[in-house]
Amino acid sequence: MKQELRMFKFFIFIVVLTIPVGAFAGYDKPYVGDMISYDAKYEDTFIHLARDYGLGFTELRAANPYVDPWLPGSGTDLILPTRHLLPDAPHEGIIINLADMRLYAFINGDEAPYHTPIGIGREGLSTPEGTTKIVRKVDGPVWRPTPRMRRENPELKEAYFQGPDNPMGTHALYLGWPQYALHGTNKPFGIGRRVSSGCIRLYPEKISELFELIPVGMKVTVVNQPIKVAWIDDELFLEANPSLAQSVAMEEYGEVPEEKISNDEMRQIVKTAGEWQDRLRWPAIRKALKERNGYPVAIARRPSLEVKGDAVIEHEGPETVQIPEESQDLIEGYEPPPEKRDEIQEARKPKSSLDQDEEQKIKVADDQSSETYQDKPFRTLNP
Secondary structure, rough: HHHHHHHHHHHHHHHHHHOHHHHHHHOOOOEEEOOEEEEEEOOOHHHHHHHHHOOOHHHHHOOOOOOOOOOOOOOOOEEEOOOOOOOOOOOOOOEEEOOOOOOEHHHHHHHHOOOEOOEEEEHHHHHHOOOEEEEEEOOOOOOOHHHHHHOOOOOOOOOOOOOOOOOOOOEEEEOOOOOOOEOOOOOOOHHOOEOOOOEEEHHHHHHHHHHOOOOOOEEEEEOOOOEEEEEEEOOOEEEEOOHHHHHHHHHHHOOOOOEEEEHEEEEEHHHHHHHHHHHHHHHHHHHHHHHOOOEEEEEEEOOOEEEEOEEOOOOOOOOOOOOOOOHHHEEEOOOOOOHHHHHHHHHHOOOOOOOOOHHHHHHHHHHHHHHHHOOOOOOOOOO
16 A cells, blocks of 8 residues: 555656646736737727627727727728736736726636626726625526615516526626626626626626636635736836726717826836836826826837846846926826926817717717617627
8 A cells, every 4th residue: 555655656746747847837928918900891880899809898999089989980990909918916816907897817827817898887886896706606697686776767677587688697706795796798888888786797708708717716806907017028018097987988078088197106107117217208108198098008118138248137126216207297186386387288288189079979879879789780709
């Protein structure tokens, strides 16, 4: 018996030795995906393009703010924001970033995380932040409207079982927070928008996939990070997403009101730049923070290597983070000195905007999104 046990241990030792060194490593890149340039076709709408390319409605609109989302026009050049910087959180379990309305599931070992757009809670019914876990999985969930929902809409039934009228769709992953879940939907045009009562909605095909991949007990972290910064090779990238308040304006009018960032967010930009703070391109940072297009843009570049004689110099970040004076006015609560106020006001004047007729046209089309989607046949998803 002891001889057999020794042989078994030796066999396990040999198996471990044959596993590649990087096999146990997690995904070490700070981003997922790559950007796509797309020539619109006559029949395209943002609703269909978003679903075809794994995007949400608001992020597609943020990336193309001056394009009609219902009639982009044949031949129109569109930016598909299919690259995302990962949130600043441990790469484990599921991470949900409310600001970019996206779920990242670290279930593929050293491969890129599974990621997909989501719909989140509307104003006044926000999705909570914090850490929880998946406590149960249900195939064919029953939706029971809350008393508040039935007061707002007396026509609602007490319960909706599996079928086309069930807004929870076909599958649900319930969280440790009571009354919150990741689930499907019977209204896919709501993905990438603030439309739920706090739950997290996914495209029907995505919740079906996730249901099979996610075990009960998996950690779920919910954060709200509109500003993300990371080095990709030798370029520093900034991804500025609309805040939760700005996303409402983006959805309704196609552009966002200007909003300053917090002192912590500014420190994050400067700290991530590290030794290369003096190479930050502040005009590019200002533009990204003002437009909130929701995809990574380069804001600095560093030399690939610095070699002195036979030595390769590794630069360390500064011990303290100094926010340069030229960026102070981007921070929430900053009051410029009197002599600089006129200069700052001039710089803030918009360079271009939609005229009122165009804004009204987009708003009317958006209000009719439900009918528009139902009138169009469902298109086969791109592989």
